[in-house]
Amino acid sequence: MRMIEKIGEWFDQRLQLAAPIREAAEHPVPRNTASWWYVFGSAALVVFLLQVVTGILLALIYVPSAGEAWSSLHALNNDVTLGWFIRALHGWGSNFMVAIVLIHMMQVFLFGAYKFPRELTWIVGVFLLLMTLGMAFSGQIMRFDQDAYWGLGIGASIASRVPLIGPATVKLMLGGPIIAGATLSRFFALHVFVIPGLLIGFVSLHLLMVLRLGINEWPMPGRVVKRATYTDEYHALTKKDGAPFVPYAIWKDMFFAAFIVLAIAACALYFGPFGPTGRPDPTIIQTAPRPDYFFLWLYALLSLLPPSLETPVLLIGPVLAIIGLLLLPFLSGEGEKSWRRRPIAVLTVLLIAITLGTFTHLADFAPWSPHMNAWSSDPVPAQFLNHTTALERQGALVFQAKQCRNCHSLGELGGQRGPTLDGVAVRLTQDQLIRQVIQGGGNMPAYGKNLSPAETTALVAFLQTLHPPGQAPARDASRDVVLGIDSHKPPAAQP
Amino acid sequence: MSNETENTLTRRGLFMKMGILLNGLVAIVIATPIVRFLLSSVSFGRVNPYLSWVPLGSVSEFPEGETRLATFRNPYVMPTDGKTADTACWVRRVAGDKFQVFAVNCAHLGCPVRWFPQSGLFMCPCHGGAYYRDGSRASGPPERGLFEYPYKVENGLVTIQAGELPTPGPRAALTGEKLPCA
Numbered sequence: 001m002r003m004i005e006k007i008g009e010w011f012d013q014r015l016q017l018a019a020p021i022r023e024a025a026e027h028p029v030p031r032n033t034a035s036w037w038y039v040f041g042s043a044a045l046v047v048f049l050l051q052v053v054t055g056i057l058l059a060l061i062y063v064p065s066a067g068e069a070w071s072s073l074h075a076l077n078n079d080v081t082l083g084w085f086i087r088a089l090h091g092w093g094s095n096f097m098v099a100i101v102l103i104h105m106m107q108v109f110l111f112g113a114y115k116f117p118r119e120l121t122w123i124v125g126v127f128l129l130l131m132t133l134g135m136a137f138s139g140q141i142m143r144f145d146q147d148a149y150w151g152l153g154i155g156a157s158i159a160s161r162v163p164l165i166g167p168a169t170v171k172l173m174l175g176g177p178i179i180a181g182a183t184l185s186r187f188f189a190l191h192v193f194v195i196p197g198l199l200i201g202f203v204s205l206h207l208l209m210v211l212r213l214g215i216n217e218w219p220m221p222g223r224v225v226k227r228a229t230y231t232d233e234y235h236a237l238t239k240k241d242g243a244p245f246v247p248y249a250i251w252k253d254m255f256f257a258a259f260i261v262l263a264i265a266a267c268a269l270y271f272g273p274f275g276p277t278g279r280p281d282p283t284i285i286q287t288a289p290r291p292d293y294f295f296l297w298l299y300a301l302l303s304l305l306p307p308s309l310e311t312p313v314l315l316i317g318p319v320l321a322i323i324g325l326l327l328l329p330f331l332s333g334e335g336e337k338s339w340r341r342r343p344i345a346v347l348t349v350l351l352i353a354i355t356l357g358t359f360t361h362l363a364d365f366a367p368w369s370p371h372m373n374a375w376s377s378d379p380v381p382a383q384f385l386n387h388t389t390a391l392e393r394q395g396a397l398v399f400q401a402k403q404c405r406n407c408h409s410l411g412e413l414g415g416q417r418g419p420t421l422d423g424v425a426v427r428l429t430q431d432q433l434i435r436q437v438i439q440g441g442g443n444m445p446a447y448g449k450n451l452s453p454a455e456t457t458a459l460v461a462f463l464q465t466l467h468p469p470g471q472a473p474a475r476d477a478s479r480d481v482v483l484g485i486d487s488h489k490p491p492a493a494q495p
Numbered sequence: 496m497s498n499e500t501e502n503t504l505t506r507r508g509l510f511m512k513m514g515i516l517l518n519g520l521v522a523i524v525i526a527t528p529i530v531r532f533l534l535s536s537v538s539f540g541r542v543n544p545y546l547s548w549v550p551l552g553s554v555s556e557f558p559e560g561e562t563r564l565a566t567f568r569n570p571y572v573m574p575t576d577g578k579t580a581d582t583a584c585w586v587r588r589v590a591g592d593k594f595q596v597f598a599v600n601c602a603h604l605g606c607p608v609r610w611f612p613q614s615g616l617f618m619c620p621c622h623g624g625a626y627y628r629d630g631s632r633a634s635g636p637p638e639r640g641l642f643e644y645p646y647k648v649e650n651g652l653v654t655i656q657a658g659e660l661p662t663p664g665p666r667a668a669l670t671g672e673k674l675p676c677a
Binding site: 172174279351370402444447 | 533
């Protein structure tokens with residue numbers, strides 16, 4: 001024991017670090033900040049450290065070469081002892097990190113912690129969020145598979161839309177004219193050197209400011225922040241009702257961080273690593289690339305925006321969002337901190353959360369994507385073929401063979417790009433059906449050139465049988481008058 | 496008093512200023528090659544250095560009236576590119592020596608479109624863009640038709656001018672016109 005103490009003294013005489021570390025650890029924090037709401041920042045730091053460690057471990061095997069990256073990922077998954085587990089830890093760590101950073105940001109926003117004098121802490125935090133997202137995107141590219149390849153293509157297509165410098169930006173981003181070796185190498189450099197280096201610097205700055213300015217006190221409704229008086233009030237508070245950070249508050253941070261790391265390990269163990277999906281070979285076009293979880297909302301947005309709005313929203317939206325986040329502490333640097341007195345802040349968070357949640361949920365089943373194999377793999381349900389004529393069955397064949405099914409579902413099977421056709425005969429008359437098939441419109445291609453008159457007749461005959469048993473098909477009333485049919489007669493019974 | 500100190504240039508002060516100047520000059524000297532290296536993949540000037548003519552195969556490989564997938568090795572490659580330098584394209588032989596060669600990349604965001612001969616449509620699996628057999632836009636989010644490679648038929652060989660990933664570019668949003676694939 002005496003020996004260890006002596007060695008410690010020897011080091012401290014030279015390092016002179018014991019006193020400042022003790023001072024930092026024991027700095028007084030307001031008692032009510034020792035709360036489970038204040039654990040997300042430290043958890044993000046712990047997950048970041050986990051990412052650094054697992055990232056270095058992966059780099060022991062991974063080869064950042066377009067020709068070999070995919071094989072080295074397979075070697076990690078299958079050949080190297082526990083390589084799959086380290087990959088899974090890194091992948092799940094990334095998902096948890098983005099989630100925790102977002103929750104941390106939300107908590108800081110709702111608790112008014114970005115107000116005077118912590119404006120710069122918030123601004124540095126905004127950059128930390130951007131870097132975390134940058135790590136998530138570049139990390140998806142490190143998993144160099146089909147999703148990564150086509151994801152880069154999407155990135156390049158977005159970048160190309162920047163006015164004037166678009167094409168140059170694409171070549172700068174790809175490191176050449178196509179997505180290839182240089183592309184992976186430069187994203188590797190970003191993922192492993194540039195962004196982590198910046199992250200370490202910015203995290204240090206962020207932490208330093210938290211220590212120097214003190215942790216944000218628990219917001220009380222009515223306790224208003226004023227630049228002139230806040231610092232004195234805060235010091236009075238920590239003096240009157242403060243407790244040393246270690247051990248008074250830190251145990252909650254430690255418990256939560258341990259729980260999070262355990263949760264990441266459990267997910268890694270249970271769900272395993274992410275991919276890689278197919279080999280990144282651009283001649284294999286039988287692929288439907290999907291972004292990783294945290295970019296699913298963007299995937300949805302890109303499908304649902306009207307084409308004319310897409311480029312402006314893509315290019316201007318992120319800039320406005322970032323400017324908004326950076327300006328926030330200057331626009332409301334004083335005033336109420338408590339969420340109880342800031343209804344617009346609460347509604348903003350709810351609106352953003354619901355929007356992102358809805359888009360993510362939609363992207364989960366991507367109703368806008370045609371089901372490329374539905375025409376050959378989803379049969380027409382038998383109930384739609386019972387008691388049909390030969391012409392109508394021929395129409396059902398046309399329906400399948402012409403890939404209508406890729407966008408239109410029947411009996412809940414098939415694409416959802418277009419409306420489901422289970423009851424289409426109730427909505428459209430025969431004439432309307434013919435017009436829609438031949439001329440298209442409303443986001444449907446025109447099939448006039450690809451259907452013979454006989455095929456169109458058969459197809460429309462089949463479509464006219466698609467109505468629920470109790471509901472009559474739509475019909476043109478004027479036609480009944482011309483043809484002298486009694487329109488009050490019930491339609492021919494459909495089983 | 497303050498004026499005096501401000502105006503006095505000491506020997507050490509002069510050396511420090513010269514040191515700053517010297518380091519500034521060295522920084523500029525070093526920065527020039529660094530910036531040129533970083534921008535080396537961006538081609539400046541009118542002639543695009545990446546484009547060249549690539550043979551796709553003999554005319555007889557493409558039946559008249561049909562659309563077939565063809566692959567070629569990108570003319571600009573690096574030793575580490577592996578399979579990523581292999582590229583696919585859709586070749587439509589309209590009639591005789593009249594062809595249309597489309598990039599597989601959707602004009603919306605670059606996903607690979609698939610050809611369905613039965614319905615005569617190209618469909619994109621990502622956001623549901625669809626194109627007619629001549630490459631013109633049929634439906635979905637794309638703002639224009641498929642990208643087309645310039646082609647020529649020489650000595651019975653179909654050759655296309657390729658070398659770059661086709662992207663919609665800034666003009667796609669403004670005009671609906673068909674741009675060459677370059």
